[in-house]
Amino acid sequence: MKSFQVTAFHQPLTEVDRPTPELTGSQVLIRVKAAGVCHSDLHLWEGGYELGHGRKPLSLKDRGVSLPLTMGHETVGEIVAAGPDARDAKIGDIALVYPWIGCGKCDVCKAGDENMCLKPRFLGVYCDGGYADELIVPHPRYLLSLAGLDPVTAAPYACSGVTTYSALKKLDFCLDSAIVIFGAGGLGLMALSLLKAMGGKGAIMVDIDAKKREAAMAAGALGAVDGAAPDALEQLAAKAGAPIRGALDLVGNAQTAQLGFDCLTKGGKLVMVGLFGGGAPWALPLIPIKAITIQGSYVGNLRETQELLDLVRAKKIAPIPVTKLPFAKANQALNDLQAGKLVGRAVLTP
Incomplete structure (x- = not known):
């Protein structure tokens, strides 16, 4: 061996x-x-x-x-x-x-x-x-x-498949509207393809790497935003065209966590998957004021993995x-x- x-x-x-x-x-x-x-x-x-x-x-x-x-x-x-x-x-x-x-x-x-x-x-x-x-x-x-x-x-x-599948299920209440996904690497592209197969409207992808934003757009993203841009929040609002109720953070650093929180409307939900590292950046009073849900999501279970494979076959996911x-x-x-x-x-x- x-x-x-x-x-x-x-x-x-x-x-x-x-x-x-x-x-x-x-x-x-x-x-x-x-x-x-x-x-x-x-x-x-x-x-x-x-x-x-x-x-x-x-x-x-x-x-x-x-x-x-x-x-x-x-x-x-x-x-x-x-x-x-x-x-x-x-x-x-x-x-x-x-x-x-x-x-x-x-x-x-x-x-x-x-x-x-x-x-x-x-x-x-x-x-x-x-x-x-x-x-x-x-x-x-x-x-x-x-x-x-x-x-x-x-x-x-x-991993990337069942992780994003399980995380997207935690946002099922808002998949009929545009969500925001942070990170257009392997996880982000996987999430984008699964979102379509799960009947979601689509996602605006956020990444600081221009090549990864291009890959996301080629994969069918509704839009792409440079997370380091000073007007990133305004760009997200404009591209969404409606209040944003769901965000999926596949990076998990202080900057993406803050922008993910800030882009959400009242009652929105931020699902965190990425493990890049850092500390929580949110002002605590704003969590109850905005009634935001912040939920961690760690990979997925065996049942969800089989569900994922069945979905890949049924929807012929690329x-x-x-x-x-x-x-x-x-x-x-x-x-x-x-x-x-x-x-x-x-x-x-x-």
Whole structure:
């Protein structure tokens, strides 16, 4: 089993060769065909999150992330072997790996919301993930058939796809009007395509990168605004043409959080997904005065991931742009993502 591991924060990934472990119980072995490179991987690679307001950064080590770690939570692979209790595993199937696995025993997990478990076993975060030629998945239920879908372009559905799908569901009360989406990278383009398929009117995209704004417009955005422009708020109001009731922040820094809050009308809702970092910028009295709802959204559950794949097939949703790179260039992919050079998603392949 060859993998590319974080062995020290802020340092290049290390190529590691080790024997493939013997499968036990319900474990399933997949041969990796594609592994998306997510912005969350940058935080794992860097070791934490900035909290702003002079606070000590949130250390991933303190959250239970230990090294060495094979990252990769957007993984597609071929099922090649199964443990004695993995009766539902279909050898030869191409499957999307659901990575947001919980303890399986608590009330949250039993309710189907493993992504909210307090003792998570997330693949590529707390357990080894898909930056490898092989991956062990603990149970066949976490393998979703990709029949009819391309493994490379489908890999991002395990994170950017289900993350934006779940977040947009939290804005379903206002999808009949224009919403604002902050961030036109892989997540933003994914959100834009899903919004149309979910019957939404559309979105005005906000990004400081002109190329990403162009990509958003090419993907059918209602408009695009430079978030750094001094009149960004006025531009949003003009392009919306009506009070803005919903905003989705896929960046998550102080500037996008403030503009997202400011652009909303009374009773509006800001759903926050991005983990760029920083501190909350809002004037507290304005939250009740505007009756604003601020809600966090963290990936999505297994049921939503299957719903997403069904929607992709039913609506024939076009994939977001991907840049294919061999696993040996995983470090380049991370550096390019960190430098903002990628449009859409980088996907590692054998």
